[in-house]
Amino acid sequence: MSEDLLALEKLVKAISPLTEEEWQDFASLWKPHAAKRKEIITAAGEAEAHLYFVTEGVQRVYYFDEQEREATLVFTYAPSFGGVLDALTLKQPSRYYYETLTPSAFLKASYADLEALMLRRPAIERMVRQGLSQSLSGVLERLVELQCYTSEERFKKLLQRSPHILQLVPHKYLANYLGIDPTNFSKLMNRVRI
Secondary structure (H helix, E strand, O other): OOHHHHHHHHHHHHHOOOOHHHHHHHHOOOEEEEEOOOOEEEOOOOOOOEEEEEEEOEEEEEEEOOOOOEEEEEEEEOOEEEOOHHHHHHOOOOOOEEEEOOOEEEEEEEHHHHHHHHHHOHHHHHHHHHHHHHHHHHHHHHHHHHHHOOHHHHHHHHHHHOOOHHHHOOHHHHHHHHOOOHHHHHHHHHHOOO
């Protein structure tokens, strides 16, 4: 088994363990995929047909409004799932962009194939539902941070959750993600003890 599939198996076991037969069925869906730096994997208006498992690189999901203001919503990096999950599961055009920030490698699975497998394998459906629930929980936690915390508190929370993120993600994207002006982000980095 490849290192990428071993990493995927480890993450799946952490979400909800599968039998060996269930795992083999699930693992058979995944194919390697590579993308260059600053490549749009999914654009707003497009259908999201794949679930991604990140094995290398850093990506982000972001939004552009009609005034061309940009909002970075989430970062993905190994070992985690990626893509525009609401467009994927609701089968609607994406409202967001999924872009690589660095050269990236993935395993990708067709959502149509995954849905068919979930119908045959209830344990896989439960595992996917549990993973989506964990993602939703993280989104809700982030909403609380954006609405209730100061910029310094948001920065500290981010570093508690992902202490390595300062080395992975360009600071202009981190500032946007936190809703902080880039100049203030630089001042914050110099002021807050990491």
